[in-house]
Amino acid sequence: MKIATWNINGVKARISELCQWLESSSPDIACLQEIKSVDEGFPRAEIEALGYHVETHGQKGFNGVALLSKIKPDEINRGLPGDDSDEQARFIEGVFSVKDGVLRVCSLYLPNGNPSDDPVKYPYKLAWMARLQKFAESRLALEEPLILAGDYNVIPEPHDCYDPAVWATDALFLPKTRAAFRNLENLGLTEAVRATTDAQKHYSFWDYQAGAWQKNNGIRIDHLLLSPEAADKLISTDIEKHVRGAEKPSDHVPVIGHFNFSLAS
């Protein structure tokens, strides 16, 4: 089973590229971020025509996440628990049936947090990460396969960016950000890409500006975190770098996990 996460940077601006990607890459489940659309505006018909179920959690203008799946979800939960006053659409969970039980897949769009000295934005990021920690704790207690997939806006280690000095004071790389990400991993979650490769200059985002793509000035910020029950099923990962070379690309590319989950019979 192929499970993907992709920050698409605007689903309406990217619908042609999205459909081409679904046809060529053919993920069983795709977690999208930054759909930048309300639920009613999401181009679901084109995606359903390719055989996918579509579940969205959108908002006007910014943010927004979605789950596309070849198998129909049994349950969908929208929004990250822990703060009823948070109106930003950054989290959706789907519960699927596989051969031996359930599979939980979450599409998350963790706040950017820049500028890092902003009185609101960086604290919001850290608070969101604390809420994600609580959520992960509660789900791990279920001892089920769980995949937390998304744009974490976290550069985990210095070699996950082209120049650590450039990112030293950035909200994606500050010590508190990296510590919060390690706290998640220390719950027992496995980061799928580093569990399967030590490839260097292995990035998932390249800025549109300053020729970042041409110079391979990338960062790795899109991740799959796996519960032990999901990590046991992990076979390999891919970062579909070629997608960044499309005519009208997102600034992120899909990150893929291959698992040996079997479909429910």
Add this chain to the structure above:
DNA sequence: ATGCCTAATTTAATTAGA
């Protein structure tokens, strides 16, 4: 050097991304 590009909202500048 907080810009260099891009999308969305709205129709000409902003805001946000990272």
